């Protein structure tokens with residue numbers, strides 16, 4: 292937080308402004324007052340002089356009107372001199388001259404009486420003698436004082452008979468003005484000092500709450516809404532303080548709500564099963580949830596800021612669309628190492644405040660769904676293919692028979708045998724399909740019985756004795772004595788044994804051996820059927836339980852296989868809560884290990 296200093300604060304600014312205003316006001320007032328005072332005093336003085344001059348003129352006009360008496364000379368005007376000495380001597384610092392119609396001084400109050408009899412040739416006098424009153428202000432040549440000069444004509448019957456000339460110092464008037472001015476300056480200084488003191492006090496009352504409010508807003512900016520500003524008054528500052536308190540409350544409330552919304556959103560994003568990615572208007576990732584991280588197998592920090600299209604490797608046409616921020620749905624496969632990972636991505640525009648439009652992408656892992664769909668399609672294709680092959684064979688044989696082969700009984704018999712075999716094959720296929728469908732739909736019911744596995748194995752071998760002999764195969768039995776009975780569905784278990792043994796026989800080389808081992812392992816029975824046949828390549832093992840999967844299609848078909856035996860076997864073993872594993876390699880023979888519980892757990896047993 293910045294330290295509050297006197298020189299930076301509004302404190303000083305307030306006082307300076309206050310002082311400037313006071314100085315300006317006094318300046319304006321002083322200038323106006325000065326001028327008004329000066330003109331008032333000078334006018335008063337002039338008026339007083341004017342009155343005196345007129346009074347004198349009036350008093351002496353008849354004296355001057357008398358015809359000039361040579362004998363008496365200027366002595367005739369003694370009365371005038373008397374009047375001036377007695378009555379007009381009171382005019383302060385004024386020199387009075389009475390002039391005759393020629394401008395000759397006939398009387399004066401000046402100590403310098405020598406001017407009597409001399410002519411006054413001043414311009415004001417000349418103008419007065421011409422009948423016009425005149426006045427002027429001039430500097431005294433000796434003292435330098437400002438002098439008011441006034442001359443008025445003395446008229447008798449409209450005829451100028453003389454003039455009164457007055458010259459009075461204005462210095463006293465200006466002295467008074469100067470004194471008043473100095474008073475004004477002193478008053479100004481006192482007013483300024485008082486203003487400064489009051490200003491400091493006043494500024495404090497304003498700045499103290501402002502300081503407090505500043506602190507509070509800074510605390511608010513730092514996220515602390517716990518404190519309230521003290522409201523000192525009802526004025527604007529008080530209202531501002533109330534406003535800040537209100538704002539603080541609202542802000543804290545709003546931030547709380549935002550936080551709550553954020554948490555809600557975060558938990559929604561966290562717990563949603565779909566991945567979610569949001570981008571800015573340039574398509575750069577700005578948010579992704581944990582699911583998206585898991586789907587992409589990347590950490591948020593690795594992909595934040597990267598282009599969505601780069602991270603998800605969009606197809607070209609999608610790239611175009613997403614650049615335009617259109618809605619859309621498409622799939623991408625971002626799987627690695629041959630493992631598919633199909634994501635269905637739904638993009639829609641996202642409106643970002645002030646930043647235009649972004650993009651929101653919802654990611655769904657549809658690998659399983661797609662895989663199922665692919666499997667379904669492949670299954671249908673396989674079924675169709677498996678059915679069409681015997682049908683085409685049968686059709687061609689039937690046609691050949693119709694077109695004449697029937698007439699040759701030997702050929703006809705051979706052909707009909709082929710047709711019977713193909714029909715047999717089709718029936719086997721359809722039966723297997725029905726069985727699978729039943730196992731898939733879980734509609735079947737296990738008819739559980741205590742079975743003697745040893746006997747069951749022997750029965751099965753018995754059934755295959757013809758094929759075994761045909762292929763010169765020997766079977767070696769290694770069955771634990773006292774093998775406990777196993778709880779199972781007899782038909783199913785028989786079929787499991789049939790399938791495994793038939794494979795072992797089919798894919799064994801002539802003269803080979805098949806070994807059947809049965810042991811008890813805890814509460815399970817372990818059955819292993821091993822052969823020394825062609826084996827299965829290791830990399831194919833993971834596909835071996837897929838429907839219609841055959842390692843060598845041609846060979847398997849020759850042997851009448853359609854690739855459903857192991858799928859059915861596995862489903863049946865799973866129905867018995869057991870497991871099946873196949874271990875093999877090319878030329879190494881094959882070992883099929885089956886584990887079955889001696890007794891099924893209650894839930895499954897009831898199904």
Ligand SMILES: Nc1ncnc2c1ncn2[C@@H]1O[C@H](COP(=O)(O)OP(=O)(O)OP(=O)(O)O)[C@@H](O)[C@H]1O
Nearest residue numbers: 794795798826841842847852853854855856857881
């Ligand atoms: N013991 C084995 N030795 C070698 N290959 C085997 C063995 N058992 C199974 N296979 C291979 O696995 C494939 C799948 O076996 P599966 O029993 O499901 O089908 P199939 O025997 O071909 O036909 P089906 O059993 O439906 O008549 C076979 O085609 C074969 O290539």
Ligand SMILES: [Mg+2]
Nearest residue numbers: 790794856857
């Ligand atoms: Mg088989």
